[in-house]
Amino acid sequence: MKKKWNLLFLFAFIVSMITLAGCGKTAGEASPYEGKWIAVSAQMIGMSVSVDETFGGAFEFEVKNGGKVSFSVGEVTGNGKWSAKDDKFSLTIEGEEMVGTIGENNISFDDMLGMGVKVIFAKEGTDAMDPARYLTKEEKVVIGEWAAESVEELLGDGPQTSMEGVENISDALRLNFKDDRNVAVVYKGEEIGTFPWSVAMGYCMIESENPSLSVTINDDDTLKVDYSDDEDYYTFHCVKSDSK
Structure with missing residues (x-):
């Protein structure tokens, strides 16, 4: 009987270790959204406008592990939160929550910072950085x-x-x-x-x-x-x- 309990304990221990190992691997995997995203296109009333002129400089954010994000808008910098589900990307900065649509290495926000400006961010280092992709x-x-x-x-x-x-x-x-x-x-x-x-x-x-x-x-x-x-x-x- 004692031998049987020892075998059951050993089996349970092995299963728990495999589960923990699996969980640890999942937690350690980087999200495909992690990295720097740079505003490459801005439109207002169907017309392309300059990102620098609209926001007072370059606009970018960096997605980090654990739902954290850092951002810079011109000379202003700060931190925020992010999450993603299906084809939607939620970004919260300065208490303003925005929901964008995820594309191929780009994220499009129809009303950035409540300014009525559509802004497309491209992931740094990808083909989505090409401004020709977003011409009207x-x-x-x-x-x-x-x-x-x-x-x-x-x-x-x-x-x-x-x-x-x-x-x-x-x-x-x-x-x-x-x-x-x-x-x-x-x-x-x-x-x-x-x-x-x-x-x-x-x-x-x-x-x-x-x-x-x-x-x-x-x-x-x-x-x-x-x-x-x-x-x-x-x-x-x-x-x-x-x-x-």
């Missing part, structure tokens, strides 16, 4: 290189295919819209700068005061660009370089 339909229209096809003076006689100061009208104005939302501008064959751009309701805003560039996206996917500086005022009609 209108933004995809303007991405690429554009060149003037004709030009109009303020009090001129209509569109002209020649312009003083350039041999080819396409060199009068060139715009290279990049998926990082910056556009390189060439005027009369000279590079004049690279400026941030955004698109909304058929218009493309280029953040430059001098020169001033106002861009309208036409229904035929050409661009009308009003260009002005201290000396000149022209309206250019531009087409994508690969469509000429």
Whole structure:
């Protein structure tokens, strides 16, 4: 009888050790969400906006073990909590709880910090960091290189295919819209700068005061660009370089 009890005790002991070992392994496993998440896209009223300008700097958070999270918004830093269930990711920072939708190495929050801004965070080091993934339909229209096809003076006689100061009208104005939302501008064959751009309701805003560039996206996917500086005022009609 004593021998039987010893065998039962040994069996129970072995089972408990296996269970503890299994539990310890599970507890030690890292969550797939652990790591740094960086805001790569922000949209308001269907229009892309700058993360830095909207939040006063870069926005990122780091998911840690045990439901803990640290975050930084511009120069502000702090701690919070997180949890995940199915395709939903709950994030609580500064007492504000937000629920995002989990995608492929990205998490999308429709109302970040109660500001009415949709923000997409990508996991650091993954393909989801590519900003081109989050371009709107209108933004995809303007991405690429554009060149003037004709030009109009303020009090001129209509569109002209020649312009003083350039041999080819396409060199009068060139715009290279990049998926990082910056556009390189060439005027009369000279590079004049690279400026941030955004698109909304058929218009493309280029953040430059001098020169001033106002861009309208036409229904035929050409661009009308009003260009002005201290000396000149022209309206250019531009087409994508690969469509000429």
